Amino acid sequence: MAGETVTLSPLTLQPVIHPLLLLALCAPVAFVAVRCLLHARSGRPRTSWSLRLAALLVCAVLALRPGVTGGETETQTTDTDIVILVDTTASIVAEDWGDGEPRLAGVRSDVERIVAAYPGARFALITFDAEPQLRLPLTTDTAALRSALEVLTPEVTRQSRGSSIGIAHDMLAQTLRSAAETSPERSRMAFYLGDGEQTAESEPESFAASAELLDAGAVLGYGTTEGGRMKEQVGGVGAPGGGGYILDGSDPAVSTIDEDALRAIADDLGVPYEHRIPDAAPTLPEAPTSTTTRAAGSAGDVIDLSWAVALLLAALLAADAALVATALPAVLRVARPARAGSPGAPSKGDAG
Structure with missing residues (x-):
């Protein structure tokens, strides 16, 4: 009892x-x-x-x-669907975030800020490396979103074959289109979090098809022009890097941010771009659909x-x-x- x-x-x-x-x-x-x-x-x-x-x-x-x-209890509800795209290529663990931390630490911190900024919204999580993956469909269960990010690891280094920063364009458009069809009264936002480093030989795909389905969002960039070294990823849920660094010949490989590529993605989506630094919070847009405070369950x-x-x-x-x-x-x-x-x-x- x-x-x-x-x-x-x-x-x-x-x-x-x-x-x-x-x-x-x-x-x-x-x-x-x-x-x-x-x-x-x-x-x-x-x-x-x-x-x-x-x-x-x-x-x-x-x-x-x-x-x-x-x-009576008061609950805040944001009538908005938010899709979060996270780069999980090897470069997302480049150690040039803050005091030698991987970029993924900044990504996780900013996703927490996004969740806090839009209480009651529905969130979906898409990750992308060699292939895009819908890790979490639209849901109000923010605990599930946090758990998915907590166990998130980049692709296994030995299986990496190059990746495109625009590979998730079709999955994003499908997710937004589905949300628009099932809940047309709700607004839609998208946040792209990555470093813009294109390792595939092809040109990045365009996100322009998603622009007409979006009301707001942002592209957040991680990394520095000096770059950072990347630990080898051995795979497994929550598995840390293998201890050694990815090599470019005999020297450690260095990943640098490509802000021009990130700005191009922002232009395709029709949202602003912001380069992220550890000591400042991201500038997040207001929810297109107002956040309302409602009295719930008075009886x-x-x-x-x-x-x-x-x-x-x-x-x-x-x-x-x-x-x-x-x-x-x-x-x-x-x-x-x-x-x-x-x-x-x-x-x-x-x-x-």
Whole structure:
């Protein structure tokens, strides 16, 4: 029953553990407290045990998580579909992001910012290297998007055969077209995250077919003109680089950003281009469809009263601590051994 909701209108209980288990835990302690209360002398001891018994009962109530129905929660919803394209070629791990980090670290950080900027939007994730891949169809499950990015690794180095920075053009157009057909009232955005390095012999494909399906978006570029070395990728989910660097002859290969190519993609899509640097957040456009704040589920939501029960518990514990503190001097006087020669102390002649 833990995690379930029990409604005693208008009171609602959401126990953190099963009530029978809670009873089994509290009953022995309550028995000891009641026994001590009955055997305690009147005055301070009885008051102290009464406070402790009350504190135990309040703890039990706190574990039941009481609340009342009728609260309202506000949720933000962005009526927008957002497609994120991420470069997963070997160059995306070139170590020229920040303090020698791979470019992929910047990509992950910026995707987090994109998710935060458009609460309630639907997100799709497309990755591309030698082939494009729809990693995540349109969904509001941002946890799934984060998980997909967390385990994202570039293509295996030994399997790389050159890649085109425009290879995902058709998949992007298909995803946007499908979204437009199923939800024409929603706006559509696309974010392209890559370094613009074309390693295929052919010219990059054009993204122009997607422009008419887009309301906004951006192309974000990663890397430097000085470039960075790339670790070999050995494959496997979450597998790090193989330890060595990709070689160009006998020297480590260096990947540099191609901003002209990225600007060409931005022009095709009709969106702005921005070169990303670690110390600044990306400039993200406003959602074409306004972000709205809505009151949700006024009849079914619960106002949690645990904070009030916790305050009562703190007051009972404080009162008991105060009683113990006032009794402490008397206890110390009784416990302190009588000094030799002090009034009332037995003399040596009295011994025996």
